[in-house]
Amino acid sequence: MRSKLFLVPLGLILLSSCAVIRPGEAGMKQKLGELENKVTTQGTIWYNPFTTKVVKESIQTNNLELSLNLPTKEGLSVTSEISILYRLEVERVPEILEEIGPNYTGVITSVFRSASADVCSQFFAKDMHSGRRADIELAIQDKMAENLNKQGILIEAVLMKSIQLPRGLSNSIEQKLQAEQDAMRMEFILQQERLEAQRKIxxxxxxxxxxxxxSEGLTPAIIKIRSIEAFKELAKSANSKVIITDGKTPYLINSVEKTGLED
Known part of the structure; x- marks a missing residue:
């Protein structure tokens, strides 16, 4: 009985001395406040619960969403929702936690604010609604990588979403786009008219x-042959006819139904 009572707390101690590291996580032992450099990405970690604990961090691609006012080259302020895709280098997770701490997303946000201000100030507001948005996103990503990659934080993408331009500028852009669409529509109509004119020509x-x-093929000889053929066809008819001809072409004036009696 005493042995069973002894096994119960022993089993509890063993269970509390094991940490499970799932896929997408990095686990490290922290003994008396000091992190070990050995990183475990999957499996179990055994440790002494009285002196050690296991620290876990995500090494998957994470999404940090922000809503910021971005400056433009003409001095306007554009509101945009931003998604920053980042992940931690597995081998450098202990270094990140020691030098930056678990609140490393605050550092990412600060670096983004600085990088976006520098990059967006070189572009016009209308560029954020055009094909140059990808150039802006890539430029911000590169500038952030200069500061964060050396710290073990990898920036995979910067995505600008739900861009809200100032009302006056937004109306101007919409009017310009509408005018361009009208011009394209008119050009299409003119092109169709040109094609129709060419078809008629x-x-x-x-x-x-x-x-x-x-007309060039109607020679006198051909006309004479056609006339003979026409006379032959008229001769086959059983009806009486009055024909005026100059000897070349027949002209049918009237026809009388032939009966058994003649006047």
Whole structure:
């Protein structure tokens, strides 16, 4: 009975002396306040709960979201929501915790504020609504990397979202875009009209050429042959007809239904 009572607290001590490190985490022992440099990324860590504890940090790609007013080249202030994708270098997690501390996201935010102010002040507000947004994001990312990479914090991307321009500038940009769309629409209509005009010209030229070829092919000999063929067809008819002809072409004036009696 005493042995069983002894095993219960022993089992509790063993359970409290084990830490599980899951995928996407880095675990380090901190003995009497001092971090060890050995980093465990998956598995279990055994430690003395009386003198040591296990510190865990995420080594996955994390998303830090901010909402800031960004300065522009013309002196305006543009409000934007920012997503900063970052992660920690696995081997340097102990160094980050020792030199910066667990609140390293505050350092990332401060570096971003400085980098974004320097970069955005070189661009116009309209650039943030155009294809140059990607250039702005990349420039901010590079500037942040200069300060943070050497500390073990890797900036993977800077994404600008929900950009809100000043109302007057926003209206101007919308009017400009509308004017450009109207111009493109008008150019399309004019292009269609030009194509239709070309089609009619080609059609008229084809009709003219066909008539020219037909008129050139109607020689006197051909007309005489056609007349003979027409006379033959009239001769096959059972009806009486009055025909006036100059000997070349027949002209049908009237036809009378033939009966069994003649006047």
């Amino acid at each position: 080609i059609e008229a030229e084809g009709t003219r050429d066909a008539q020219k070829i037909l």
